[in-house]
Amino acid sequence: GSFVGELADIAKPIVAFNFDDGLAEDSLAYSLFKEFGYPASFGLIADQVYNANKNPLLNYKNYEKDGFEVLSHSSSHIYFNTDNTDPVNYHELTASAEKLRTLGFSTNGLIVPYSTITANNLSYAKTIYDYILIGGSGLNGKNGFKNKTITRVSAIGSGVAGCKSLIDQAIADRQLLVFYDHGMGREGSFTETEWREVLTYLQTKMSNNLIEVHNVKNAISKYYGIKTTNLSKQLNDYNQAPSAASASWVFENNTAAATKFEDVNSANETLRVMVPSGAAIGSGFSLSNTI
Secondary structure, three states: OEEEEEEOOOOOEEEEEEOOOOOHHHHHHHHHHHHHHHHEEEOOHHHHHOOOOOOHHHHHHHHOOOOEEEEEEEEEEEEEEEOOOOOHHHHHHHHHHHHHHHHHOOEEEOOOOOHOHHHHHHHHHOOOOOOEEEEOOOOEEOOOHHHHOOOOOOOOHHHHHHOOOOOOHHHHOEEEEEEEEEEOOOOOOHHHHHHHHHHHHHHHHOOOOOOEEHHHHHHHHHHHOOEEOOOOOOOOOOOOOOHHHHHHHHEEOOOOOOOOEEOOOOOOEEEEEEEOOOOOOOOOOEEEEEE
């Protein structure tokens, strides 16, 4: 990994938040957390980033500019509680990270789908990611971060009162606390009102300088006294578009909205689409499929 440094001598309590699955409601989470000045993290399912029911990818690029973070939530959201073959782990763990990084995100971390991962799958994941979020109490002390793992706790599972209590405990024990949720307002997730109550409570602690709020990457970096590198691999010369199989929506009024995309499909074929920016379809368009 790309972490360097040692555990900070005196760790100040920190809380971080992440939202899973790249859902449309992430726009609500972004707006609310930005209102409070609390940058959160979003876990994207790499194979679904262009689905119509997901939050538009461009939004996350704008979120990152405001200090929010994009993590991998695997390629297709499979279980990791039984050992996977290397090809499966390559697709779910390596390819998801590479895709997000190629799209311009500095994706250092993995949110494990369903929160459980075997030792063998974890060993593989550790070669790709600097930190890995798994299920647990959500409270991580100075002796935490073993095997690059950080525990996180469900906000809806804790309830509003439980979230407040966990914040108090993190302050008392000087711990790193990580909450997670899914689409704000969806069934099985906090409503905006519930989140607002938790964030308002946290704000009172922040105003007394008792705790800090960071995205997951910066929280880990500051709490454990370590740093991460920018893993973005996007070429500045190109915009990114979805794979050829699902790219029809990027062409508007018969003109190309993207100049280049390259992806690897499930058959391990490299697909490339090259279109001069703004050119009419049929003018300078080429599609190559190479194995």
